[in-house]
Amino acid sequence: MKLINIGFGNLVSSDKLVAVVAPDSAPVKRIVQEAKANGMLIDATCGRKCKSVLINESNHVVLSAVSCEAIQNRAAESEEKHDA
Numbered sequence: 001m002k003l004i005n006i007g008f009g010n011l012v013s014s015d016k017l018v019a020v021v022a023p024d025s026a027p028v029k030r031i032v033q034e035a036k037a038n039g040m041l042i043d044a045t046c047g048r049k050c051k052s053v054l055i056n057e058s059n060h061v062v063l064s065a066v067s068c069e070a071i072q073n074r075a076a077e078s079e080e081k082h083d084a
Contacts, residue, residue, distance in 0.1 A: 002078045007066040010044040012054060014075055019055045020068050028053055035061035 003011040021028050032053060035041040040060050048065035055061055064071065 002075075002082050004071060004075050004078055006044055006052075006054065006062065006064040006071060006074075008044065008046045010064070012056070012062060014078060016057045017054060017075075018057055020071050021053050021055070022068055023050045023053045023063070031055070032061055032063070035059070 002014040004014050004017070006012055023029065023032065032041065040058075042060060042062045045063050045065040050063045051066060052064045052068045052071055053061060054064060054071070066074075
């Protein structure tokens with residue numbers, strides 16, 4: 001299992017990750033609101049501005065204060081370390 005740091009010591013499993021998207025568009029905002037209403041939202045921003053939304057296989061939605069690009073880089077680093 002590969003874990004990705006999404007900021008402030010919070011980790012997610014890269015194996016269960018479906019998408020990492022920016023929170024700006026209306027469809028993503030709708031996904032976040034629906035997840036909140038269904039109890040499937042995890043806020044890992046620690047009070048900071050949300051910069052990325054992570055969607056898992058189990059339909060859990062995770063909010064992160066780390067940008068999509070930074071999460072992508074961390075995932076690539078994690079994969080390189082795991083392969084080595």
